[in-house]
Amino acid sequence: MDNHLSTSILEDIPHSGQPPRAENDPLALVADIALPQRNLWQHIRSGFGMSEMDSPLVTRQERFFASQPDYVVRITERSRLYLYFIVREVERRGMPTEIALLPMIESAFNPTAYSPSNASGIWQFIPSTGKHFGMQQNWWRDGRRDVINATNGALDYLQKLHDQFGDWELALAAYNCGENCVERALKRNRKLHKPLNFVSLKLPKETRNYVPKLLAVKNIISNPDRYGIVLADVPNQPYFAAITPSRHIDVNLAADLAGVTLDDFKALNPGNSRPVILQDDSTRILIPANKAEIFMANLESRDKPLVSWQAYQSKKGEPLEKVAARFDTTVEQLRKANGLMSDVKVANGLQLLVPDKEDDPNKEFVAFNMHLAPTMDDGHALIHTVRRGESLGSIARRYHVSLASLKARNGGRTLIRPGQHLVVAGASLGGKKHHHRARVAKASGKPKSKSTSVSAAATAGRNS
Numbered sequence: 264m265d266n267h268l269s270t271s272i273l274e275d276i277p278h279s280g281q282p283p284r285a286e287n288d289p290l291a292l293v294a295d296i297a298l299p300q301r302n303l304w305q306h307i308r309s310g311f312g313m314s315e316m317d318s319p320l321v322t323r324q325e326r327f328f329a330s331q332p333d334y335v336v337r338i339t340e341r342s343r344l345y346l347y348f349i350v351r352e353v354e355r356r357g358m359p360t361e362i363a364l365l366p367m368i369e370s371a372f373n374p375t376a377y378s379p380s381n382a383s384g385i386w387q388f389i390p391s392t393g394k395h396f397g398m399q400q401n402w403w404r405d406g407r408r409d410v411i412n413a414t415n416g417a418l419d420y421l422q423k424l425h426d427q428f429g430d431w432e433l434a435l436a437a438y439n440c441g442e443n444c445v446e447r448a449l450k451r452n453r454k455l456h457k458p459l460n461f462v463s464l465k466l467p468k469e470t471r472n473y474v475p476k477l478l479a480v481k482n483i484i485s486n487p488d489r490y491g492i493v494l495a496d497v498p499n500q501p502y503f504a505a506i507t508p509s510r511h512i513d514v515n516l517a518a519d520l521a522g523v524t525l526d527d528f529k530a531l532n533p534g535n536s537r538p539v540i541l542q543d544d545s546t547r548i549l550i551p552a553n554k555a556e557i558f559m560a561n562l563e564s565r566d567k568p569l570v571s572w573q574a575y576q577s578k579k580g581e582p583l584e585k586v587a588a589r590f591d592t593t594v595e596q597l598r599k600a601n602g603l604m605s606d607v608k609v610a611n612g613l614q615l616l617v618p619d620k621e622d623d624p625n626k627e628f629v630a631f632n633m634h635l636a637p638t639m640d641d642g643h644a645l646i647h648t649v650r651r652g653e654s655l656g657s658i659a660r661r662y663h664v665s666l667a668s669l670k671a672r673n674g675g676r677t678l679i680r681p682g683q684h685l686v687v688a689g690a691s692l693g694g695k696k697h698h699h700r701a702r703v704a705k706a707s708g709k710p711k712s713k714s715t716s717v718s719a720a721a722t723a724g725r726n727s
Contacts (some may be wrong), residue, residue, distance in 0.1 A: 302499060305499075307669040313478065329490040338371045338372055343625075345502070355686065365435075368480060374410065402632040406545075411535070411547060424442065434521075436470050500552075505548070506549070506550055513571055520565070539570055573617060655670065
């Protein structure tokens with residue numbers, strides 16, 4: 264039987280503006296034997312390149328982390344899945360290895376971290392900036408949570424900022440508060456004939472603490488004993504291998520074929536929003552490196568379908584309870600598979616993922632909803648809550664609708680203010696009757712996730 268997936272060496276993945284990797288570079292499955300350190304922390308320490316900062320802000324952050332050793336242990340334990348790959352990418356670009364520690368303060372290395380400003384993933388990108396740096400976002404997946412895509416995007420952005428400001432502290436400040444924010448601060452100091460370094464700039468409070476926080480983490484990694492922190496050893500070798508699918512496959516099945524728990528599989532593949540992983544040119548499945556051969560062997564011997572779901576076009580007014588009964592599932596499972604809110608009780612013409620009971624290995628799964636799809640309300644209207652700085656034009660571009668259509672669906676209004684609710688798709692807000700019955704849904708297209716140590720201000724740099 265033909266193999267449905269093939270292994271992919273991570274060094275072959277293209278990166279914007281970066282030289283191609285050697286064909287024999289073995290990152291995906293074996294460690295680089297040229298690296299002398301067996302412990303990844305030791306290797307990271309050898310690549311530190313940022314200057315020390317003599318500031319009480321750094322000391323304060325050191326005390327914070329030292330006072331919460333269990334928190335630090337959780338972060339470092341979580342990082343072991345992704346850190347080797349990130350360090351290799353950082354070094355390949357000639358960056359100091361402090362940059363590889365940045366997700367510790369952005370998201371605590373939680374790939375499902377989700378901030379109040381709609382930033383997501385370990386590098387905390389908002390939707391628009393994520394898309395700008397090549398992170399696909401649609402109903403099926405969120406590339407901001409994809410470790411490879413998000414890391415490449417973040418490092419591309421940081422390189423751009425370093426080229427712009429010529430200084431890593433300023434580049435990191437801009438990553439946090441935005442390029443314009445740092446440019447204004449520099450312009451102010453030039454006018455006042457003041458120094459142009461990070462500590463001399465007038466920046467937002469969050470940003471003034473941002474770089475010291477990273478340097479505090481660096482100092483703790485450099486000398487954990489000094490702070491009463493015990494760092495578990497992290498092998499200086501790849502944690503995962505990349506697999507390129509040639510057919511769609513269930514998330515549950517992929518985990519089973521790899522011989523890993525569903526939670527462990529999702530930790531490596533957090534970008535998937537649905538129970539089916541779609542095949543396309545940019546899709547990669549990450550498998551623990553020591554499980555890659557097992558996965559391939561199990562897949563090759565499988566003679567059953569790879570997908571146990573199918574598309575179903577619901578009828579107008581059709582209750583979810585009826586759909587669930589028809590396909591021998593529960594309403595809760597139906598909601599979870601389709602990202603529906605808990606108060607949605609009627610399918611109302613939505614195209615849904617439902618279980619497929621046919622055991623036909625030759626049946627092809629047909630993808631649908633290949634667009635950014637925020638949550639629908641019970642009235643089948645797509646609602647967006649206006650945020651500060653948004654315009655009708657920016658909202659129209661976000662949802663790929665025309666400006667004229669957006670205006671027409673909202674009573675022809677041309678002025679908006681933060682907090683207003685706009686209908687992006689579905690019935691219009693032409694009359695008070697509809698406006699009353701349309702529920703306001705958070706138009707993010709993603710389920711809520713707890714964000715660990717993530718604030719709205721901490722992601723401002725990805726809003727610019």
